[in-house]
Amino acid sequence: MATEYAELKSPRAPLAEAADRRHPMETSSWLGIFLISWMDKLIRHGATTPLDEADVWPLAPADSAAALSDRFALQWAREKVVHKAMWRTLSRPSLFTISLYFLYSFLMLLQPIVIKSLLQYMQGKPTSLGLESGYGLAALLTALSFVSVTVIDFGQYLSSTLGCNAKTIITDAVYRKSLRLSAMAKRDLSSGEIVTLSSVDSERLFQAYLLGAWTFAAPVAVLAIFIMLGFEMGYLVGLLGGLFMFVMLYVGHVSAASVGNVRSRLLAVQAERVKLTNELLQGVRVVKMYGWEHNLEAAIDAIRTHELALLKQYQGRRIFNTVALYSTPRLRFWRSPT
Numbered sequence: 001m002a003t004e005y006a007e008l009k010s011p012r013a014p015l016a017e018a019a020d021r022r023h024p025m026e027t028s029s030w031l032g033i034f035l036i037s038w039m040d041k042l043i044r045h046g047a048t049t050p051l052d053e054a055d056v057w058p059l060a061p062a063d064s065a066a067a068l069s070d071r072f073a074l075q076w077a078r079e080k081v082v083h084k085a086m087w088r089t090l091s092r093p094s095l096f097t098i099s100l101y102f103l104y105s106f107l108m109l110l111q112p113i114v115i116k117s118l119l120q121y122m123q124g125k126p127t128s129l130g131l132e133s134g135y136g137l138a139a140l141l142t143a144l145s146f147v148s149v150t151v152i153d154f155g156q157y158l159s160s161t162l163g164c165n166a167k168t169i170i171t172d173a174v175y176r177k178s179l180r181l182s183a184m185a186k187r188d189l190s191s192g193e194i195v196t197l198s199s200v201d202s203e204r205l206f207q208a209y210l211l212g213a214w215t216f217a218a219p220v221a222v223l224a225i226f227i228m229l230g231f232e233m234g235y236l237v238g239l240l241g242g243l244f245m246f247v248m249l250y251v252g253h254v255s256a257a258s259v260g261n262v263r264s265r266l267l268a269v270q271a272e273r274v275k276l277t278n279e280l281l282q283g284v285r286v287v288k289m290y291g292w293e294h295n296l297e298a299a300i301d302a303i304r305t306h307e308l309a310l311l312k313q314y315q316g317r318r319i320f321n322t323v324a325l326y327s328t329p330r331l332r333f334w335r336s337p338t
Helices: 030-035 037-048 065-078 082-089 091-122 134-180 183-187 191-211 213-233 235-282 284-290 293-330
Strands: none
Touching: 030 037, 030 134, 065 082, 065 134, 082 091, 082 134, 091 134, 091 213, 134 191, 191 213, 191 235, 213 235, 235 284, 235 293, 284 293
């Protein structure tokens, strides 16, 4: 009797039209992208109906793991230095994002001048800007506030997108490299170190891109602020304020270096714990056969105790750095009454 076979196809959801499934960033105008108005439809839908996976658009082709991996591989072939290859891969959007942060800093520095002119107008004095209209000054202040907030919102959106792209590149690179490792190389690299590279280190790179633009814009903005203070309140006030800020920056640098040192030690301990745990799970039959449960439990407990001690030290130093950062604007220079 002949055997008959029937074709069985996997069930598939009906595909939406290609135009409907494209990411809105590919079809929106430059104004819609700048104002991030392409998110409005999703927000309105989420306000009335719980969102699910089908409501979210697929990634834009430029942000997909395959496209980012190809771009990074091209730069990696030119020079095998991670930070240089990463910078060249994302250099154009990175420079544009940094320029937006500079523009935001410039707009924020203009607002005190407009406020000063508005106060001068209310006191009947000539204004610093030469604009002798209260409505005009108020409209200018409103426009500056709106534009500056819009610019920084778009800049932060680009920063988060760059961070996600960098995280995708690193995760993909670590995964590809782990597949190509030789047997000799695997002896010197534990599974815990691979997990740390693909998860923790990639997350730190995401945070670096998220806040990295301030590294360029903030020093210039702070210098401009104290120069303006010097013109308004005298050079001594600007000089002392600048020196005090320099001291606080140095304290922050030392504190951040200390946090980074503890973080490095913590990651090494976490990698060792993950390695030992994976080895225990893979060889659980041998462990049960020879009765090594108590010895391995003690070893894992010792590593975990060391990890918790480093976590406590890390969190304490990190919180001190954060408190010092947020308390700096509240500090005042005191002088004796004349």
